[in-house]
Amino acid sequence: MESHDSRKDILMEAYDRMYQHFGSRHWWPAQSTFEVIIGAILTQNTAWANVEKAIENIKAAGGLSIKRLFDIPDETLAGWIRPSGYFNIKTRRLKAIIHFIVERYEGNLEKMASVPLDTLRKELLNIYGIGEETADSILLYAFEKPIFVVDAYTRRIFARHRLVGEKSPYNEIQRFFMGNLPKNVPLFNEYHALIVETGKTFCRRKPLCYSCPLLGFNSIFMEKSTAHTDL
């Protein structure tokens, strides 16, 4: 189908433009698999700068390991992660995934990493506090599984360029990317990171689109006369 080829071309052009503008993002900014998992929970609806403070507090207290955190009292952990916001609910969420890793995989992340993508995704989604984006972030950035992460910026940017619907569900947007890109972990890694950087810089709720690398890139699915700043 020729529209498929157009979508493939346009997705690669979006990638190239963002990459030329920002270069490699070197994601995920963490030193271990476990740190990616912790960060994925802490960054839910939260600025990354605040997450860094929370993770720094955990490290400073010597708590950045499964076994240590497993036994840490909730109130203590909540105090460490306070800067990342929602500290009570996130304490519960961190405990939930830590208990899961201990009970299902004996605390062994290598064993967890060997589970097939689809199986592991379902297991993650059954854990309290893990939704689709967090599950996919863990799968891609902690376990290097080939899955595309969709976040609010992905929906906002690509809806403004008329490539997905404003209200398209997560799965549909994910299929749009995965169906039109090679299943390549480094590509998915860099692509999502570039979307987040582009979003933070140019596509917040008050658009500052004038020097965005994606400005005017889509002349196939969006009329040039249609401003994408009106969404």
Added chain:
DNA sequence: CACCAGGCAAGTA
């Protein structure tokens, strides 16, 4: 000062 960030679960209709 108001607004919002790399979401999610629970409650309501």
Added chain:
DNA sequence: TACTTGCATGGT
């Protein structure tokens, strides 16, 4: 099924 609301700190 499809909305709404609570959760909370820190930067702009």
